[in-house]
Amino acid sequence: MADPTTCPPLAPSSIAAAHVKIRPYIHRTPVITSRSLDVIASSRDPRVFLSENPPPTLASEDVERSRTPTPRFRLFFKCENFQKIGAFKARGAFHAIARLVEEMGIEEVRRRGVVTHSSGNHAQALALAASTFQIPSYIVMPSISTPSKIAGTRLYTSNVIFSGSTSQEREAVVNEVIADKDAILVPPYDHPDIILGQGTVGLELEEQVDEILQQQQAKNASTTGLDAVIAPLGGGGLLSGVATWFSDKAGTLVFGAEPSYQGGDDGRRGLAQGKRIEHVKTLTIADGLRTPVGVTNWDVLCDKHKLEGVYAVSEEEIKMAMRLVFERLKVVVEPSGCVGLAVVLFNREFRALCASRQQMGMREKEEEGWDVGIVFSGGNTTMKAIAKLFAEVEVDGDAGDEGSANAEREAGKIGMDGERRVEDVAG
Amino acid sequence: MADLSTCPPLTRASVKVAHERIKPYIHRTSIATCETLNQIASTPQCERCPNAGPNIASEPAPHGHNVSGDVLSYTAAPKVRLFFKCENQQRIGAFKARGAFHALGRLIEEEGIENVRKKGVCTHSSGNHAQALALAAKTHNVPAHIVMPTISTPSKIAGTKSHGANVIFSGSTSDEREAVIREVIANTGATLVPPYDHPDIILGAGTQALELEQQVEDLLAQQPDLGIRGRGKLDAVIAPIGGGGMLSGICTALHGTGVKVFGAEPSFDGANDAEIGLKQGKRIEKVSTLTIADGLRTSVGAIPWSIISDKEKLDDIYSVTEEQIKAALKLLMERAKLFVEPSAAVSLAVVLYNESFRQMVQRKAGEEGCNIGVVLSGGNTTMEAMAKLFAAPEETEERAEAKVGVNGERKAENVAG
Secondary structure, three states: OOOHHHOOOOOHHHHHHHHHHHHHHOOOOOEEOOHHHHHHHOOOOHHHHHOOOOOOOOOHHHOOOOOOOOOOEEEEEEEHHHOHHHEOHHHHHHHHHHHHHHHHOHHHHHHHOEEEEOOOHHHHHHHHHHHHOOOOEEEEEEOOOOHHHHHHHHOOOOOEEEEOOOHHHHHHHHHHHHHHHOOEEOOOOOOHHHHHHHHHHHHHHHHHHHHHHHHHOOOOOOOOOOOEEEEEOOOOHHHHHHHHHHHHOOOOEEEEEEEOHHHOOHHHHHHHHOOOOOOOOOOOOOHHHOOOOOHHHHHHHOOOOOOOEEEEEOHHHHHHHHHHHHHHHOEOOOHHHHHHHHHHHHOHHHHHHHHHHHHHHHHOOOOOOEEEEEEEOEOOOOHHHHHHHHOOOOOOHHHHHHHHHHHHHHOOOOOOOOOOOOOOOOO | OOOHHHOOOOOHHHHHHHHHHHHHHOOOOOEEOOHHHHHHHOOOHHHOOHHHOOOOOOOOOOOOOOOOOOHHHOOOOOOEEEEEEEHHHOHHHEOHHHHHHHHHHHHHHHHOHHHHHHHOEEEEOOOHHHHHHHHHHHHOOOOEEEEEEOOOOHHHHHHHHHOOOEEEEEOOOHHHHHHHHHHHHHHHOOEEOOOOOOHHHHHHHHHHHHHHHHHHHHHHHHOHHHOOOOOOOOOEEEEEOOOOHHHHHHHHHHOOOOOEEEEEEEOHHHOOHHHHHHHHOOOOOOOOOOOOOHHHOOOOOHHHHHHHOOOOOOOEEEEEOHHHHHHHHHHHHHOOOEOOOHHHHHHHHHHHHOHHHHHHHHHHHOOOOEEEEEEEOEOOOOHHHHHHHHOOOHHHHHHHOOOOOOOOOOOOOOOOO
16 A cells, blocks of 8 residues: 555645546536425424325425424535546546555556555446456455445456455455455555545535535525534545544534445444444445444544534434435435435434534524534445345235235236236326 | 417427527526546447456446347448437426426416416326426426326425425326316316326427527537547437327428437337337327336327427437446436436437447448437436435445455455545
8 A cells, every 4th residue: 555654644634635637537526406305304393204104395484383493404415426437436546546646656556566455436437447448456355245235346346356355364365465466455445545535525525516506596585504414434444534634624523324224324332432332234225334333433533623524324214214215305325325414314413513603693683593514435236236125025925915015006017906907197 | 378379389499489588497407528438339249248348337248138149240330429418407396397387388378377376287197297387387486287097106295285286196108197187177277287298288398499509509519629620510319209299390490401310218018119110100099108217107298299299390219228227327327427317318328329329320420420418307306316326235235335355354444635
C-alpha cells in the first residue's frame, strides 16, 4: 500500500485534490429529491406510510403537532448506487491506484499487481480500477460472497481467490498472494487514500445540493447548505471520508447509520464505551456493513468535531426503508444503502435530537426544518435476494395460499373477487 | 371531455404548446445511461448465452418461442447507445400524469374552472391513468370519479384513493365497465377523460418525446462519448404500446425530425394486437390477456391507430415474450438500478431480444451504430409483485442473500464490504 506516512493529511483540501485525480474515471452521480419522502420523514409516525392504505403525501398541511416534537426534513439522496460498479467504493479504489502510481511509477505497480480482500463492492471496485490502468489484481473473496458480486469482480480480473470468512483465514490467503506475487495490498477501508477517495462523495453532495437550493430559490436566503449528512457505517471509510469533508463546515452535522442485528452496530457501541470493537459476527441483510470500524477510521470517528453520532436500526426498519426507496423513489438501492434513510425515518433518538435542535434554531428563522443529505451507498443486490426478503410469509398451509393470492393481486393476475378475466383494460 | 372539434391539431407544434401548459405540474424526468446495458445490447445474442463462454450478461438470455431453438444463429450485432427516459420517476410514477394534466387543463380552458368543478371528471383505468387523473383533479380542486376494474393491483387502487378520488369498482370486461361509467355520468354529470383515445391525452403524452430529444442533445454536447461518435442526437425512440396514447403522442412530437419511432408490445395471449393489426392492415378492437405487462392489456384506440398506422409517423412494432420482458426487467433493476414496472421493460426487451428488430437496426445503422431513446413508461409495482416474479429455489436464494457460503457454511466475521 502507498506508505501512510506519505499520504496527504486527512483534510477537506486533500479530498478536493483526490476528486481532481479520480474525476475522469468515476460518475458524478445524481442527487435526487422527493416531495413524498419529505412528507413521510416529517410526519409524526412515518410507519403509517407503509400500511395497506397510506395517507396522501401531497402536502404537509395535515401534519399533526403532537406532544413529542416532530422533526421536519428536506431530503437529498446522493445516488452512489449509480456509481461505477454500482457502489461508492469505486472512488476509494481509483484514488488508491492513482496514488500508488504517483508514488511508485506505473511500471512498478504493473509488475507487482495489487491485492485485497472483500465480500463484494471493494472487490469489484479494485478490479475495475486496476484493469483501467492495466494493472493485474488479485482479489480474495470470502466464499460467502453473493454470486452476483463474484461475477461482477470476474468481469475485470481472472484472479479471484476464495477464502473462509474469518479474518485469520482471509489474512492467511492475502499473505500468501503477497509472498507469491509481491502484490501491493489495497485494503477495503482502513487507509487514508481510501478515506480521501470516499470523501469525494461529500464534496459532490455539497456542491449539488447548493445548486438545487439555488434553483429552488429557498424562501430564506440565509439558509445555506446542508444541516446534516448521514451515511452507512461498516468499516468506516465512507463515513470518515464524508466526516472529513464537512469537518470545516460547522453548520453541517455528520451522522453514521448501522444495523443493530447481531451486533452490527459496533461503531455505536464502541463510541459509547470509548473503545473500538474489533470483531463483528453478524448476518444482517445489510451485507456491506458486516465489518468492524477500522483503526484509522476509528480515529476520525472519535472526533466530535467531525462525527456527531451513530444510530442503529433493526432489520425490519431497513426493509421498510428499502420498500420506500424502491416503491416511491423508483431506484434500486441495496439493503446496506438504505440504512441511513431507515435512521432518519425510524430511529426515535435521532428524530428527537433533530426535533429539539430544530426548535432551538427557530429563534432566528421560521420553522423550516433541516436539509439532510442521505448517502445511498450502493445498489448491488439481485432480484433473487429481493424476492427472498419480500416474499409473502407463510404461517400455515392455508395462509400460504392466501399469501400467494396477495402476490397475484399485486401482479394484477386476479381480481378482488377472485376472477381471472380481463378485457381491454386500459393502463 | 373537451370537445373533439375544438382540440388542437395533432402536430409537433401542438405538442410544444401542450408542454408549456403542463410544465408547472410535471417533472422533467431524467435521462439515464448504462454502459453495461449498451454493451449487452451491442453483443449478438449467440455470444450472450452461457454455453458460449464467459459473457457480460452472466444470465441465460431467453429467446423467442417461434425459433427452431438454435440460439447460436442469432448473430445480429447492432451497435447501439441507449438513453432511458425515466418516466417511472414522473408524478404518480408514470407518464400518464402528462396526459391527465393536459386533458384537464384544456377542459378548464374550454369550460371554465367553476363549471368543471361543479361537474367533476370521471374515467376508467386499471391504475396509472386513474392515479394521474386523481392527482390532476385534486391539484385543481375538481371532484374525480374513477372506475377501476377489480383486477387492478391493490397498490394502484391505494394510490388512486390517496389523491382523494372517488373509486368505483367494476368487472374487467368493457361492457361491465361502460355500464358503470354511464351510471356515474348520469348521476354526477361528470366529464369523461378517457385513458388514451383523445387528442388532448395524446398531445400531453407526447411531451416526453420533446424532453427526451432535447435532453439527449444537451447530454451529448457535454459528454459526446456517451453516444455514437459524431452523432450528437437521437436516431430512434422505442416505447411500449397498450392503448397507444403514448406511442402516438411520441410519433406526433417527433414527426418531421427524422427520428424513427418504434413500438414494443408483449406477445402473450394476443397482447400484440397492434403488431398484428399493422400486418393485416386493420385495427384489432378487443384484447384479453393477462400479460405481466399489466399496463398494456388493452387494444389500440381509434385515434392512436390513425397515427401509428401511418408509416411516415411510426416505423414498426415488435413484440416480446413474458420471459424476455422479465429478463429485461431484471437487467434494468440489477444493472441500471432503476425500479420499473413490467410494462416499462418491454421496450428494452425488444432491443435486447427481438432478433428482427436487431437485424433491422444493424442493417439501417450499419458500422456506425445509432443512439436509441428507450422510454421507461412507469414504475408502479411493489416488492411483493417483484418477489413473486423472481422467486427462486431455496438454496439459490440463500446464496444470493449471502447467508451461506460456496461450501455450505454459515459463518461470517469482519467481512469487509
